[in-house]
Amino acid sequence: MSQIDTLFQNKLAVVNIGAETFKTELGLQGADVVQMDWKPPAGGKVELIKALDKLIDLEKIEAANAEAVSRIIAARPVFVDVDTAINVVPGMTKHTILHAGPPVTWEKMAGPMKGAVIGALIYEGLAKNEEEAVKLAASGKITFSPCHEHDAVGPMAGIVSASMPVQIIENKTHGNFAYCTLNEGLGKVLRFGAFNEEVITRLKWIETELGPILKTAVKLSGGIDVRSLIAQAVQMGDECHNRNKAGTSMFIRAITPYLLRTGADPEAVIRVIEFINSNDHFFLNLSMPACKAALDAAHGIENSTVVTTMCRNGVEFGIRVSGCPGHTWFTGPAQMIVGLMFPGYTMEDANPDIGDSAITETCGIGGFAMGGAPAIVQFVGGTAEDALGYSQKMFEITLGENPNYANPNLNFRGASTGIDVRKVIASGILPVINTGMAHKDPGVGQVGAGVVRPPVECFEKALLALAERIK
Incomplete structure (x- = not known):
């Protein structure tokens, strides 16, 4: 009797790879069947x-990636100063407007970003009203450029203009800098495309009172270690993208003694403290440039397949990869976010994914750290088990673990760090991002929050470019 005949005389235990129909049929015949979730690598392309x-298995790639991950983990971002954008942001001019995401022209900008540009032009005094601002924006006299190409990041529309104060983060390990505006708070704000008088008045207050007082306090402090604050925050229930309660609270604790020593008018100091205290997301505009400073230190390493930027402009999603020099972008269509809508809104109201805040996920926190921030699911939807599953899954597409950002719900395992283009394509697993939803019309504001994945096209294009480049 042949071995095949012997096999079929016994009760079968089957591992089925492929269509679940076979599992169902075998199960009906009494066989023990396990369905294996398998797909061909790269989608079979x-x-x-x-x-x-x-x-x-190229040694030069593994060495380059090890260096990239090492730089990300070793980075020590410190909040060292506040200054006017035109004074410190590389390439900034009076007629430059920086925006979130990969490059985009005025004509193709999403509604929230157009609204924010209009507000910035009015704020700068380059236009008196919406009509003048629209005409100027379309005239070709304004230079639009991604924040990421100027060592900066910005949430949602991400607009940075010449007169705006920016928080300056220095990566003390590698000596590079990153910049981000101060968080405006909630409600009608520029980052969601609002540009009414209330918005402009608040921006002017940030420029003339909040920025200068905070600058003095930070200088008196000798610098606020943002890496340390993030490390503590992720063990206190934050993931430092959509949940920043702990981070903002610790920042207030760190900066208040120095605010009180600035010598500024006591009522002005009270206004500053109350403003920060009333805005749980104030820390987001520190965690973002901290991640940017760490990832920029890992950008431009020859032969590396590590992703150093993920961002979106409301029309396209873009990534940059360490081994592709300078400002080489790989893009695909911005995706719709799936999650919870605020009362009164539907998915029809939402704009596609927008903002530079996915820099947090690129660095291993944000959506990658949701397993340690179970309360976030009340904001973005899903369950605590989902959040933990997201964090566990991200280890399959990353190269290392950052012990600085340990996840208590994963037995203090370090944050999954160093997204590898190869692993993304081979596994079919896309990075997870939790984020807010902007209304598609300028100025309406946030209409919900949820989870989104990048378009696979970004990673496919990057992989092919790396294959051409790496010999």
């Missing part, structure tokens, strides 16, 4: 499989 084969 021959061109991508060839690129993967070329890039697997």
Whole structure:
């Protein structure tokens, strides 16, 4: 009797790979069946499989990636100063407007970003009203450029203009800097495209009172260690993207003694403290440039397949990869966010994904750290188990673990760090991002929050470019 005949005389225990129909039929016949969740690498696309084969197990790639991850983990971002954007942001001019995401022209901008540009032009005194601002924006006299190409980041529309004060983060380990505006608070704000008098008045107050007082306090402090604050926050229920309660609270605790020593008018100091205290997301505009400073230190390493930027402009999603020099972008269509809508709104109201805040996920926190921030699911939808599952899954597409940002719900395992383009394509697992939803019309504001994934096209294009570049 042949072995095959012997096999079928016994009760079968089957592992089924592929269509679940076979599992169902075998189960009906009494067989023990386990369905294996398997897909062909790279979605079965021959061109991508060839690129993967070329890039697997190359010593120079592994060495470059080890260096990139090492730089990210070793980075020590410190809040060292506040200054006017035109004084410190590389390439900034009076007629430059920086925005979130990859490059985009005025004509193609999403509604929230157009509204924020209009507000910035009015704030700068370059236009008196909406009509003048629209005409100027379309005239070609304004230079629009991604924040990421100027060592900066910005939430939602991400607009930075010349007169805006920016928080300056220095990566003390590698000596590079990153910049971000101060968080405006909630309600009608520029980052969601609002540009009424209330918005402009608040921006002027940030410029003339909050910014200068905070600058003096930070200088008196000798610098606020943002890495330390993030490390503590992620063990206190924050993931430092959509939940920043602990981070903002600790920042207030760290900065208040120095605010009280600035010599500023006591009533002005009270206004500053109350403003920060009333805005749980104030810390977001510190965690974002902290992550930016760490990732920029890992950008431009020859042969590295590590993702150093993920961002979106409301029309396109863009990534940059360490091994592709300068400002090489790989883009795909911005996706719709799936989650919870605020009362009175539906998915029809939402704009596609927008903002630079996915820099947090790129660095291993944000959506990657949701497992340690179970309360976030009340904001973005899902369950605490979902949040934990997201964090566990991200280890499959990353190269290392950052012990600085340990997750208490994963037995203090370090944050999954160093998104590898190869692993994303081979596994079919896309990075998870939790984020807010902006209304598609300028000025309405936030209409919900949820979870989104990048378009796979970004990673496919990056993989093919790396395969061409790495010999």
